[in-house]
Amino acid sequence: MEVFGQLAGGFATALQPINVAMLFIAVVLGLVIGVLPGLGGTSGVAILLPITVFIAHGSLPGSNATTAIIFLAGIYWGALFGGVITSILFNIPGEPWAVVLLFDGFPLAKRLGKPGLALASSFVSSFLGALVSTILFTFFALPIALKALEFGPAELFAVFVLSFATLIGLGAEAPMKSLAMLALGLLLAAVGFDTITGEQRLNFGQTSLLSGISFVPVTIGLFGIGEILASAEEQGIGFVENISAKLGLRDVFEAVRELRKRLRLVLSNAIIGFFFGVLPGHGATAASFLGYGLARQYSKNKENFGKGEISGIMGPQAAADSAGVASLVPMITLGIPGSPTSAVIMAGLFIWGLQPGPVLFIQHPDFVWGLIASIYVGHLLTFILCLLAVPLLAMIMRVPYAIITPFIVVISIIGSYSLNNSMLDVFITVIFGLIGYWLRKMKYPLAPLVVALVLGDSTERELRKALIAGHGSPLYFFNSGLSTVTIILAVVLVAIPLIRTIRARRRGAAPPAAAAHP
């Protein structure tokens, strides 16, 4: 089995002292980022991205690009776990994927007086979900990458179109808003020099825009500054619930007993979460809600949901963590990010001089298998740290608003400036922070914008290469069976919300998404 040999090599890389040390630091940072309500996993990874340039180029003894990706991914694993702590103890979700834990996690902690059990249940199910997903990742990644090596421009363009279609067809927000955000991302990606003809476009005479709009400052703005403005507004309204944070061994054993009773639910949600996470643009948040819905649907104790039911914690957590890991699969194998966070990690690969996609498996197997092995190590480390450090992590919530909020802004500014030493990037961050805050209020999804911004250039390049190869004929896209099927699938996915709307109208009711927000 080639995979086992490659994985053993990956473990040898991941367990090098520098990689373990950076993974530890990253997981701690990720846990802190996850706990802070104004700072999410995506913005945390984006803010720390410039630091990885120095890590990747060997500023630390023994560090290289593998250390950098292990560091970035470690932040994500930490944030995946850390976000739930504040949901359960303070009724404030630290991350979007932890919102669902307000339904049963907080009631179990407060109403039933079992905060330790609520936290332990969340951690054990997250760990198992991530483990299942990482095993699937290990065995699926190589075959997908090897298949993708055969793709030409038509197939690649069709896969990009399919990923955009999933953002529109399966998104939680109104499809027209998703489409507008997607097109905005493609438009922003087109600013500056055209990569094929070298022509200037959309720069309106500004030389500073010739190199285009950087992805990182936009993401830090949309997710970092945007989130902190949203949490400032909640601070203006809000009231913070507070439960003491204690997690004993007894809680862990009880959680493991509860997990054994729900093993089928957790495993099936982990597998579903994996396949859901692979779809571009969805990631952990959508999977957490799907996991909660499935847990409730198939539970014999439906009436207990919303009152502290443990299945309402374990179901979504297994799905969310599984999807979080899975969102890296299309990024590594196809060069298509599965979530905004993996889009930022993918931007990191470009910055370090690597090309995400199937060629990575051939040219840099140490990098890919080191990353895969580090997911196992990273989750084990995160799990242990969570069990040991919950009281310390909960204390972060007690750092005053007047210090933590401006500090996050300061860190965001450092992150956006230091990538290109550009004040323009600082202003882009601030402006996109305000835009992101407003778009979020108006229920425009930000994931399509971010994914389209990072994929915009590649999509245009493959489209034009295919058209040149086909002498301008769009029929070239239907020459291969794979691209034909992929394009048909994309059309079906985009048609789903349309069919839903027509059906709802026939029944005489307004379509759910449109009724809630046009």
Next chain:
Amino acid sequence: MRPYQVATAAAIVLIAAVAMFDSRAAFNPSAGTSPGDVGARWYPFWAATVMGVASVIVGYRALTTPQGTEGAFAGARSLFAVLKLAVPMLVYALLIGGIGFRTTDFTYRIIPPFGFYLATALYMGLFAWWLGRYKIWWVAAIMAAFPIVIFAVFEIGFRVSLPKSFLYTSGVLPF
């Protein structure tokens, strides 16, 4: 929510119209450099068109379907909570590089560049004093501690050079 939804959709339509105008050369028959190439303007033109059409539909739906009666903000308190963060953040970003304007042969400075460290000290101090209501020596400690720690971590540790102030250029401060 209706006016806010319609105004947001209208703003996106406006951006789309500007981008479409900039990319109008998409219809030039000699756009591409190779046979079959659609040229540099084709892709942004159609991205802008899709964005504009989608936003027109969003705006139309906002006008014709029932909308929530609540405003964009939960009340004056939540609006001020956002402004209290947004306005100092904008001023902070402007202070780092300074405020001025440039003619063909001279740059006029209204406010000199405060650089990252001085601007951060002022920004952190403002929040500690205004929102935190800390005693003055705590405010002073915060103003000193944060820039020094950031200098040690980024400038010395990671060798990330952040913008320096006018006092650095005149040799008064190390940042």
